[in-house]
Amino acid sequence: MSFPKNDRNFRSESGKTFHVESVVDDPPFSDAIAAAMLIEWGQTPSALKEIGRITRTNQRTVRNWVDGRNGPSGENLVALMRCSDEVLTTVLALCGRHDLVPASSIMSLRPALVRAVNAIDRCQGRG
Numbered sequence: 001m002s003f004p005k006n007d008r009n010f011r012s013e014s015g016k017t018f019h020v021e022s023v024v025d026d027p028p029f030s031d032a033i034a035a036a037m038l039i040e041w042g043q044t045p046s047a048l049k050e051i052g053r054i055t056r057t058n059q060r061t062v063r064n065w066v067d068g069r070n071g072p073s074g075e076n077l078v079a080l081m082r083c084s085d086e087v088l089t090t091v092l093a094l095c096g097r098h099d100l101v102p103a104s105s106i107m108s109l110r111p112a113l114v115r116a117v118n119a120i121d122r123c124q125g126r127g
Helices: 028-039 045-056 059-066 074-083 085-094 096-122
Strands: none
Touching: 028 045, 028 059, 028 074, 028 085, 028 096, 045 059, 045 074, 074 085
């Protein structure tokens, strides 16, 4: 039994390519996410384990992300963005949504402000 010649084509036979408009100065996705992860967590074994717990992936996969060999899938990227302001900011920058970066920074200040208000209340005897 032989496979038909008109089965699926995985490559274009006409030689046509599709060009995606992008900014030439942007780093590749995997490199940009790797840099953000290194800033947020570092490259220690415990950091790799933490990232693995966040994304529910094995350490070899995480190592490939941190080394920039591969980038995380969409589901894993969302999990990383949920836990890391640096990854969120990087994704917004890669999307060209620089206008949203300040808003994400302001939202990350809320937990610190709540802790500060609670500390003030404890000092004044209210807590």
